[in-house]
Amino acid sequence: MPTSALENAADPAAPAVAFELGLLPESPDRRIAWASALSVGLHLLLFLMIGVASVESMKPNSAPELSVYVESQDIGRDAEHDRAGPVETPAAPTTRPSEELLSAAAPSRSSTVRSQPRTAAPTAPPADTTPSATSSREGSAESDAPSAETAVLTTTGDSDSEAPAYAEPVAKEPSFYIPTAQQSMLTRWVMQAAQKLQDANVRQARLSLQHEGRQYVALLERRPAADSMDIERVTVEITTEENGKRLRTQLEMKRLAFSHFAQLVDRWDTGVQFHDDEIAGRFHSNSEIYIGYDRAVAPKFLVVVTTAARGFTVATSAGYRGNDEIFRGGFETQAGRIALPGKFSPFLTDHGNQGAGVQSFAHDTRITFYPDGSYGWRELGVDNPEHKQVMSTPAYIVGASNTTICVHGTVSGKVLVYSPERIVIEGSLVYAHDPRLTADADDYLGLLSSKDVEIARPDVTGPGDLEIHAAVFARRRFVVTDEDAPRNGTLLIYGSLAAGSLSATEPRYATRYQFDRRFEHERPPGFPQTKRYEIESWDQQWSEVGDEPSGNATGSTSPPTG
Helix, strand or coil: CCCCHHHHHHCCCHHHHHHHCCCCCCCHHHHHHHHHHHHHHHHHHHHHHHHHHHHHHCCHHHCCCCEEEEEEEECCHHHHHHHHCCCCCCCCCCCCHHHHHHHHCCCCCCCCCCECCCCCCCCCCCCCCCCCCCCCECCHHHCCCCCCEEEEEEEECCCCCCCCCCCCCCCCCCEEECCHHHHHHHHHHHHHHHHHHHHHCCCEEEEEEEECCEEEEEEEEEECCCCCCCCCEEEEEEEEEECCEEEEEEEEEEEEEHHHCCEEECCCCCCCCECCEEEECCEEECCCEEEEECCCCCCEECCCEEECCCCEEEEEECCCCCHHHHECCCEECCCCCCCCCCCCCHHHHCCCCCCCEEEEECCCEEEEECCCCEEEEEECCCCCCCEEEECCCCEEEEECCCCEEEEEEEECCEEEEEECCEEEEEEEEEECCCCCCCCCCCCEEEEEECCEEEECCHHHHCCCCEEEEEEEEECCEEEECCCCCCCCEEEEEEEEEEECCECCCCCCEEEEEEECHHHHCCCCCCCCEEEEEEEEEECCEEEEECCCCCCCCCCCCCCCCC
């Protein structure tokens, strides 16, 4: 059966087979011809095998292995515009933490996927807490603003055409917890320094301290109260060195006003004891307090009690009460004395009182507050009609020397009532907008007397409970008149009470003191401040820093540190 030359060329074994069968005569010329044909056939076969191998290499199963991670994120239109930038120059995206892990696992990118490597964006400003990342198309002409939901593409595979791309993590300052003993030492130091700044009326200071062979440097910046209701604050930066490392910590303190205490007492009357009383808020006494309990009732202090004394005295007892049942927030002794100011002139010297309404009364006067933001007054002992006016904010109602001011009603606004002699509470004194019920309540009342604040007789206040919403300060004494009257109800002071001393309240009243939490950030107009500071915020950690100079207070006058 004849075959074509192409078929014979494709089969190099064909000539040998034909010769063995005797189909072709054997001669020298024939041998040469067959040798040439065999050589051509072998070359054709070699080319054919190379071609087949080339076709096989183009099949998908021979391509490098490729892994793809896709992550979606939502960004707002404004954020898209900011991050995309002009079409000609796409903005470099920020790397998210999860993307950092993906990038770290991809030392190179496959050239099969035609995407450019992502580059880290410049450090975002502190206010931007929503970093994002996008994959760029190849060539700036193909770059568009990202859609509302942008897919983040990260690939892994072998490539020789691109350099490794890594997402650099954001460097963080190492931090170290400050031991408790060191915290206590630093707290005492900066509080004393802040008091000396206040005494010297210095705004900034740089102080140093050597303690147990180690040096500390503190930069203090004092921010006095901006107005008559503001709270003074002090920012502090402390630096030190340990094992060749420069460490820093920062904290903020606030100056306590007398309105920061649910109750503060200077001199405890030994004839008075806490019995059926509940105090929810800071309590401080400059002297030893007396308590009494029985099987039915016992006093309750819900927040830590501090005293300048060495302890407390149980005056009367029946049954057993554990200390933790009475002092539920803890009891701290020898906490230091908080001195009461000797004189007051808040309506004249406080900051921000320009334009404030100050009204003085030369005679004993009764003040009635109304929920529409007005108040009326009538001189005691004189049969005249009541005068009434709208209350400015803040308002100061001031009694002259030896003048008694009597108050009751519903307060709408910000007001301080001051008497150098006596303030008498004749009935419930409440806010038009109760802060316990209204989130944005903005009514404040301060009652301030250089001598006494009194609760009027039962026939004046009437039977039942008596509620007072105010910060009360009685330089000499807070008095419940006729405390021996039969049980009448509960005296509730929502706000604060500071006094030189206290009278008994029972059996006429059981007492409840509930701190007005707004007083943590604001005080009633012109309410006096203590000289004590309290740490408001502190992470209680040392952070390792470089040798760059601090940007806080420098080159300022330093008061004596003692």
